[in-house]
Each structure stands twice: as structure tokens, then as C-alpha cells.
């Protein structure tokens with residue numbers, strides 16, 4: 001799971017049984033039209049993806065057929081729902097390549113995963129003078145919790161710079177690592193540049209320096225198979241809503257040895273074994289970190305999303321998204337005054353293309369595209385330091401997923417040209 005390797009196929013797709021049209025048929029929202037009657041061209045997938053019938057139906061069936069609170073009731077519905085919830089954890093344990101299902105915690109998303117580690121592991125292990133390394137390409141979810149931790153403890157956050165192409169400067173990383181480094185918190189893939197980081201090297205070097213590694217896999221999980229054991233990752237978080245799952249659900253993976261030593265993050269029901277008037281005894285993993293009623297139906301929905309991706313297959317996902325990304329890369333670069341952020345080579349990009357258009361504000365561009373039914377994102381994408389690095393405050397971002405088509409990429413390019421001629 002270092003830098004991913006890519007299948008690149010010209011026009012053909014590797015799975016004859018799977019075509020983009022069959023995938024599109026699975027997504028009811030793609031049949032919707034905008035207020036003006038235009039078909040929806042949804043290119044905001046790095047923010048949130050859409051949902052296939054299998055996820056929607058699975059969640060509906062839990063609510064309509066078998067819903068009750070989990071782990072508590074001694075009755076049929078609760079037992080059934082508990083089984084489905086724990087089965088979802090097993091599915092996600094496989095999805096992650098984790099050794100034990102007790103290492104797989106349901107959270108509300110990547111942000112919650114980082115905050116849980118910062119408070120529980122961080123408050124216990126970080127002290128004054130320690131150093132936490134992050135990178136200049138982090139989403140605010142993977143920087144602010146560490147700044148907060150450093151402030152609580154009198155520690156320092158050091159930011160690994162990017163080179164001019166937007167790649168992580170690995171030489172600077174090596175220089176930053178020292179005996180004071182206690183944690184390295186890095187994204188697996190950038191939500192702006194579309195680039196992947198070399199996780200193998202990052203983890204290896206961090207472990208050599210006796211530092212613990214937290215990986216933000218929000219933009220990796222929808223695109224690449226995960227294998228936390230192979231890499232020896234200490235902590236890894238991702239969000240369900242970026243990989244066809246529902247909102248308000250995500251995963252925090254933690255190595256059992258770490259999770260066992262960490263104090264609970266939130267207190268309440270479910271995370272305790274016993275409570276008396278003098279205090280409480282903590283439950284075993286994973287309940288220890290799942291205080292209160294968990295997002296039961298969302299967890300089951302996330303497992304259905306992981307299963308859907310497994311059925312589509314990573315070979316298809318890689319080849320299709322690589323084709324779209326390359327097509328978009330070439331089409332966008334042919335537009336006068338358009339500058340792409342990130343790697344010059346589209347091969348190996350994470351189907352995210354961020355760009356600026358000379359003399360056109362990204363918000364104006366997004367608005368004009370919206371009038372044509374094309375949904376992109378404009379702004380800083382929760383990565384202000386990254387934009388500051390390139391001397392800009394915002395960019396426009398188009399991001400593709402498995403249901404997008406070559407025609408939609410062409411519509412995007414035509415739409416941008418149209419916007420440019422209107423706005424310049």
C-alpha cells in the first residue's frame with residue numbers, strides 16, 4: 001500500500017460485466033434533473049459521494065424490518081440489530097486488512113477519528129517539548145486537532161513542506177524526524193492536489209524514530225485497497241460519506257496495543273463494564289471507545305458501501321478513474337489561463353483536479369457551471385495552508401468517482417470555456 005500502481009487502459013475497461021452505465025443505474029440521484037431541467041453532472045465527489053440502491057435499501061430494511069438499539073435489549077429486534085452492527089464491523093475489518101475487529105472503531109468520520117486519537121492517545125503520551133509532524137497538504141481535520149493537542153501540552157507542531165509540484169518533501173521529513181518526534185500525522189492522499197503520499201516510506205521512517213503514525217485515509221479509502229497490517233500503521237481514519245456510504249459514520253483503526261493502553265475518549269453508556277457511586281470500570285475494546293448509542297444504521301450502511309465497492313472491484317475503479325482523470329487533465333490544460341495545482345502527470349492522480357482560471361474567481365466559475373448543471377467545489381477545501389503555499393486563497397475543484405462518464409468530463413471542459421468567455 002505504498003504509492004499505488006495503476007492500470008491504465010485507453011478506452012476499454014477491464015471488467016466486461018461492469019460498465020459505467022450499469023453503475024449509474026445503481027444511483028437513483030443521478031436520474032434527477034436540476035431546477036432548469038439539466039441532467040446533474042456531479043463532480044464534487046471528494047467532498048461527498050452519492051449512494052447506490054444497495055446502501056439505501058440496506059439502511060431502509062434495518063429501519064423497516066429489524067431496528068432496535070444494540071448491545072442492550074434481550075429481545076429479538078435488538079439481538080438482530082446487534083448482529084448486523086457487529087457483522088458490519090467484520091466487513092470493515094476485512095476492508096481495512098486489520099487483524100482484529102476490536103481494532104475497528106465506529107466514529108462519526110475522519111475528523112472524529114483524529115480528535116479521538118489527539119485526546120486519548122495524545123493527552124496520555126504527548127508532553128512539553130515533544131514534536132508532532134504534519135504536512136503542508138493536510139485537511140484542517142488533520143492539523144487543527146494536533147495544534148490543539150500541542151497547545152494543551154506545550155508541544156510543537158512542525159509542518160513538512162511541499163515542493164513546487166506539490167509533492168511532500170521527503171528530505172525535509174527525514175530532517176524533521178528526531179528523538180522529540182512523537183507523532184507523524186499525514187494524509188494518504190491530498191483532497192486538493194490529487195496526489196498520493198508514499199506511506200511505506202513515511203511509516204518506516206517514523207517507526208525508526210520511534211514515532212507513532214496517524215494516517216488520514218479520507219481520500220484513500222474510496223480509491224485504493226487498504227492494508228493497515230502490511231504497513232504497520234498505528235492509527236488510520238476515514239469517512240463513510242466519501243466512499244458511497246452514509247454521513248455521520250467513519251472508521252478509526254488503532255493497533256490493539258495502543259487502544260488497550262489508551263483511556264476512553266468520551267464517557268457514558270456502553271463504554272463501561274460496571275459503575276458504582278465511587279466511579280466506573282471501563283469496558284473492553286471496541287466498546288471502550290463507543291460511548292452512547294452508536295450510529296447503528298449508518299455503520300450497517302457503510303458496510304454495504306464497502307461491499308458494493310468490493311463487487312465493482314478495484315481494477316475497474318482504478319482504470320475507470322484513471323481514464324477520466326487523464327481525459328480531464330488534458331482537456332483542462334488546453335484551456336487558456338487555466339493552471340492545475342499538483343502533479344504535472346495525471347497518471348497516479350486521485351481523480352481530484354484543482355485549478356485556477358486567470359481573471360476568474362473560483363466561486364464565479366462554480367456558479368456559472370452550476371447553471372449548466374455541473375457541480376464542482378470552489379474555495380480552500382479546508383486546506384488553507386496548502387493554498388497559502390501556492391500564493392492563492394482558493395481554487396476550483398472537480399473530482400470524479402465511479403459513476404462519472406467521459407461525456408461529463410467533456411461537459412466540464414466546455415462549461416469552463418463558456419464561463420471564461422462570459423466572465424473575462
Ligand SMILES: Cc1ncc(COP(=O)(O)O)c(C=O)c1O
Nearest residue numbers: 109110111139141191218219239
Ligand atoms: C483529506 C481529508 N481529510 C479529512 C476530511 C474530513 O472528513 P469528515 O468531514 O468526513 O470528517 C476530508 C473531507 O473533506 C478530507 O478530504
